Amino acid sequence: MLETACSQCNHVWSVPPSKKGGSVNCPSCGVLTELDGASDTGWFYGLTFGGFAVLGLPFGVMAVIGILNGSMSMAVCSGSIFALAVLVLLFVLFGS
Numbered sequence: 346m347l348e349t350a351c352s353q354c355n356h357v358w359s360v361p362p363s364k365k366g367g368s369v370n371c372p373s374c375g376v377l378t379e380l381d382g383a384s385d386t387g388w389f390y391g392l393t394f395g396g397f398a399v400l401g402l403p404f405g406v407m408a409v410i411g412i413l414n415g416s417m418s419m420a421v422c423s424g425s426i427f428a429l430a431v432l433v434l435l436f437v438l439f440g441s
C-alpha cells in the first residue's frame with residue numbers, strides 16, 4: 346500500500362499501489378488528490394502498440410499482399426480484421 350496525504354486537509358491514508366500515478370478522492374474531505382509516482386502508461390502504450398503490432402499488422406500486410414496478388418477475398422477478409430484492430434487501437438488510446 347502507498348501512503349498519500351490530502352492537499353486540502355492533510356489527511357493521510359493508504360491507497361492500493363495500482364492507483365500510483367493516478368488520482369483518488371480523499372476519504373476525509375472528498376477532494377481529488379493526485380498521487381505521486383510514475384504511472385504505468387509506459388507499460389500501457391507498450392502493450393497496446395505491441396499487441397497491435399502482433400495481432401493487427403500481419404493482417405494489414407496480408408491485405409496488401411492480397412491486393413497486389415489480385416486476391417480480393419484475402420484482401421477484404423484481412424483488411425476487415427486490420428480495420429477492426431485499428432478501431433480497437435484507437436478506442437483503447439482515445440476512448441477512455
Ligand SMILES: [Zn+2]
Pocket residue numbers: 351352353354355356371372373374375376
Ligand atoms: Zn482531504
